[in-house]
Amino acid sequence: MPSVVSFQSSSALQGLAGGAKPGTEQLRRQNLITVLSALRRSGAMSHTGLSVETGLASATVTAVTADLERAGAIERQEQAVSGGRGRPRVMLSPRRSFAHVAAVQISSDAVHYALADYRGTLIDRFSTRRDLEGTPASLLDEVSGAVKRLMERSRLKPEDVSALSLSSKGIVDAEAGRLVWSPVFGDRPVDFAKLLDDLPQAQLALNNETLLVAHAKASRQMQDADAPDFSGLITLSLGHSIGLGIARLDGQGSLAVTAPNFGHMLNAVDDRLCRCGSRGCIEATAGFYGILRLAFQVPPNTIPARFVPLAEMEKIALSARQGTRMAQYAFRQAGLALGQGLSRVLSLYENMPVAITGPGTRFYDLLAGGMEEGLRQSLHVRLNGLPHIDIEPDEAGLVFDGHVDRALAAVDQRVMAVR
Amino acid sequence: MPSVVSFQSSSALQGLAGGAKPGTEQLRRQNLITVLSALRRSGAMSHTGLSVETGLASATVTAVTADLERAGAIERQEQAVSGGRGRPRVMLSPRRSFAHVAAVQISSDAVHYALADYRGTLIDRFSTRRDLEGTPASLLDEVSGAVKRLMERSRLKPEDVSALSLSSKGIVDAEAGRLVWSPVFGDRPVDFAKLLDDLPQAQLALNNETLLVAHAKASRQMQDADAPDFSGLITLSLGHSIGLGIARLDGQGSLAVTAPNFGHMLNAVDDRLCRCGSRGCIEATAGFYGILRLAFQVPPNTIPARFVPLAEMEKIALSARQGTRMAQYAFRQAGLALGQGLSRVLSLYENMPVAITGPGTRFYDLLAGGMEEGLRQSLHVRLNGLPHIDIEPDEAGLVFDGHVDRALAAVDQRVMAVR
DNA sequence: AGATATTTTCTCGACTGTCGAGAAAAACAA
DNA sequence: TTGTTTTTCTCGACAGTCGAGAAAATATCT
Numbered sequence: 001m002p003s004v005v006s007f008q009s010s011s012a013l014q015g016l017a018g019g020a021k022p023g024t025e026q027l028r029r030q031n032l033i034t035v036l037s038a039l040r041r042s043g044a045m046s047h048t049g050l051s052v053e054t055g056l057a058s059a060t061v062t063a064v065t066a067d068l069e070r071a072g073a074i075e076r077q078e079q080a081v082s083g084g085r086g087r088p089r090v091m092l093s094p095r096r097s098f099a100h101v102a103a104v105q106i107s108s109d110a111v112h113y114a115l116a117d118y119r120g121t122l123i124d125r126f127s128t129r130r131d132l133e134g135t136p137a138s139l140l141d142e143v144s145g146a147v148k149r150l151m152e153r154s155r156l157k158p159e160d161v162s163a164l165s166l167s168s169k170g171i172v173d174a175e176a177g178r179l180v181w182s183p184v185f186g187d188r189p190v191d192f193a194k195l196l197d198d199l200p201q202a203q204l205a206l207n208n209e210t211l212l213v214a215h216a217k218a219s220r221q222m223q224d225a226d227a228p229d230f231s232g233l234i235t236l237s238l239g240h241s242i243g244l245g246i247a248r249l250d251g252q253g254s255l256a257v258t259a260p261n262f263g264h265m266l267n268a269v270d271d272r273l274c275r276c277g278s279r280g281c282i283e284a285t286a287g288f289y290g291i292l293r294l295a296f297q298v299p300p301n302t303i304p305a306r307f308v309p310l311a312e313m314e315k316i317a318l319s320a321r322q323g324t325r326m327a328q329y330a331f332r333q334a335g336l337a338l339g340q341g342l343s344r345v346l347s348l349y350e351n352m353p354v355a356i357t358g359p360g361t362r363f364y365d366l367l368a369g370g371m372e373e374g375l376r377q378s379l380h381v382r383l384n385g386l387p388h389i390d391i392e393p394d395e396a397g398l399v400f401d402g403h404v405d406r407a408l409a410a411v412d413q414r415v416m417a418v419r
Numbered sequence: 420m421p422s423v424v425s426f427q428s429s430s431a432l433q434g435l436a437g438g439a440k441p442g443t444e445q446l447r448r449q450n451l452i453t454v455l456s457a458l459r460r461s462g463a464m465s466h467t468g469l470s471v472e473t474g475l476a477s478a479t480v481t482a483v484t485a486d487l488e489r490a491g492a493i494e495r496q497e498q499a500v501s502g503g504r505g506r507p508r509v510m511l512s513p514r515r516s517f518a519h520v521a522a523v524q525i526s527s528d529a530v531h532y533a534l535a536d537y538r539g540t541l542i543d544r545f546s547t548r549r550d551l552e553g554t555p556a557s558l559l560d561e562v563s564g565a566v567k568r569l570m571e572r573s574r575l576k577p578e579d580v581s582a583l584s585l586s587s588k589g590i591v592d593a594e595a596g597r598l599v600w601s602p603v604f605g606d607r608p609v610d611f612a613k614l615l616d617d618l619p620q621a622q623l624a625l626n627n628e629t630l631l632v633a634h635a636k637a638s639r640q641m642q643d644a645d646a647p648d649f650s651g652l653i654t655l656s657l658g659h660s661i662g663l664g665i666a667r668l669d670g671q672g673s674l675a676v677t678a679p680n681f682g683h684m685l686n687a688v689d690d691r692l693c694r695c696g697s698r699g700c701i702e703a704t705a706g707f708y709g710i711l712r713l714a715f716q717v718p719p720n721t722i723p724a725r726f727v728p729l730a731e732m733e734k735i736a737l738s739a740r741q742g743t744r745m746a747q748y749a750f751r752q753a754g755l756a757l758g759q760g761l762s763r764v765l766s767l768y769e770n771m772p773v774a775i776t777g778p779g780t781r782f783y784d785l786l787a788g789g790m791e792e793g794l795r796q797s798l799h800v801r802l803n804g805l806p807h808i809d810i811e812p813d814e815a816g817l818v819f820d821g822h823v824d825r826a827l828a829a830v831d832q833r834v835m836a837v838r
Numbered sequence: 839a840g841a842t843a844t845t846t847t848c849t850c851g852a853c854t855g856t857c858g859a860g861a862a863a864a865a866c867a868a
Numbered sequence: 869t870t871g872t873t874t875t876t877c878t879c880g881a882c883a884g885t886c887g888a889g890a891a892a893a894t895a896t897c898t
Binding site for chain 2: 026266344377
Binding site: 056 | 855858863
């Protein structure tokens, strides 16, 4: 297994000390965020609860929560019927209206909109079908209008929205807020930064969808008390395209999430054309259109469909389960490509469990054999054994959680920076 | 490109606050190490120099250096001929005898020993030829004896050696100090932890050789003032086996170095047997023995030699340069495998420059074509362009630097922890 | 030689922030 | 009413960093 060591860099030291943080203020900010995120995780906590949860001294909790309350980020819950003896505890929780997050999940055939408050609870949501013939500009218009609608329906003013979190499949330039490559638009970029024109206070986040899935799944596992100590995980999203997210704890114990370009990682040198224009991408074999192409023996240099309806895939799966050779073969090849690709990811990182999500999970029975075969072809798997794989069908839920979790954390960072 | 985001984990927060660090002490430790590492980087610095370099206030530097001097970790240099006007500056530097590091580089055909002081300067070194017929036990004995010899020659007592840093090719369990898989011993493990029996004060570090190369190369680039801002790099070591190291700055700005199992990452599904027992490893095509096998058209299911002398490779290279088809083909295939593998690494991380080291660098002219072809097969390279590749023939120097850098940093950490 | 300028190092008081202990508060029970 | 219990809050101590300016040590000028 690759050994991972964290190490101090000179530039970091300069950055930390030479930055705008006069000494101990850094520490205070850290504790503000610590308390805030603990509070959001459990919804509501008492003073003492926070103390044990964060490890901070009770006096420190007092100071920190006083700050937060003054800033309006948290509030005391009134009716505190503890029931037991002793002074009743006052529950603290994030103040709902302190900030709002608009989450926009752009998928191949639809766009899902959701609004959450500062507690992270869902306030409103709706979806629109996506016009597959649209342009980047039309998509931007549509999203812009829908976000306005989201605000109107909840009577929010533009400045009430503190974060706009977008996700899409494809390749993303997170800093610039640009979608660099996407299944629908190819390399016609989409410049989401423009959406901020209507939202003066908001900060933009644009992430690959699978990154959010990995983030959410990892967060859940870290909160799970009875789970074994978490060190990292891989999420694999199976659908029309293939996504992969990696979440791991780095040296400092913070969670680093990446969404590498797995679907278009080179798998085998074959003649299967991918819609990205390359040949031999994993997706060209394991994406829905790749499976369909193999099953129907369409020539490998054609892209069969821009979008394969799930019903179509179900038909192929049914025929595979009934014994049709080519359908079985198609799924097996898909599994093989996934397994080989995963084995490479495992070789390059350490051993991690894998969670599979997306509509493709319903064909896992047909993919499993090939995946295992592909995994077993590498030394890494021979030495460390097969990774633990589990199936998580509710991808949309994870995406939403990821949106909210990350966006609110970013809001916390920004708010605590100014104080 | 994959987006990388750093994020706070709950466990980390607990760990930080709930740990043994009462409040601001953490901060002080950080500053101690900051100063110490700045001091080691530049050899000697004045008070004011430290202040600007670390960004700490002058008063803080006074406090910190006083601590360090009291602990014996640094000393003031006497003759301080500044030449200019004003009060002459006193130079501070790490005290040479404060700690010593023994570095042991185990390569396929030799073992190199080196001893460095707390300033990081080389005190002594020698090499022994390696007995290829040896066992793990005999290797341990040999290393143990050689380390004793290293200490005797510099008149060091066992407790003067604060760190023993080992490196080898192969797969390493850094925490346990065990070599899990190596080219020479296969999966007969080597338990280096036993070496500590003779060195009561020392802490053991066992790293993949390429990890040290990546670390050292990255450190050099980060110190390089005129270099563009560093964000990460890949080092690729070409030789009898293939090694790859990745160094990148994580969210907190610290350097995270890994040495994934690249040589045995699955490349293509072919019948080329690797000495690890799998088929299709990159090494089976791009390692020296793989090139030799292809060039001489040895059947792909045989391992031609345990160790290929460099002279043998030079002969093949010469004949390739003179136009021999099979020799050219062998190098091209090797380059292709490397390029494809690199393209996968780049897909999985972000775009990074690549530094190639090891004896195989002298055949780079023959490999370059295939590498470029392999790289170009992926969407990632099509979008981001070819990575910048440079050649760094002095692998041994980087390995030594890596040993010393990491080991001394670890010593710092440990020493500052107790205070 | 003595005064002055210059540069560097060190000291002092202020400030921020955390911590432990114990006081105060707010309920229930006798 | 008087304890008991549990939780919250306050207070003084402590650790650490910072800015400003004093002190130190040398070169240069007169």
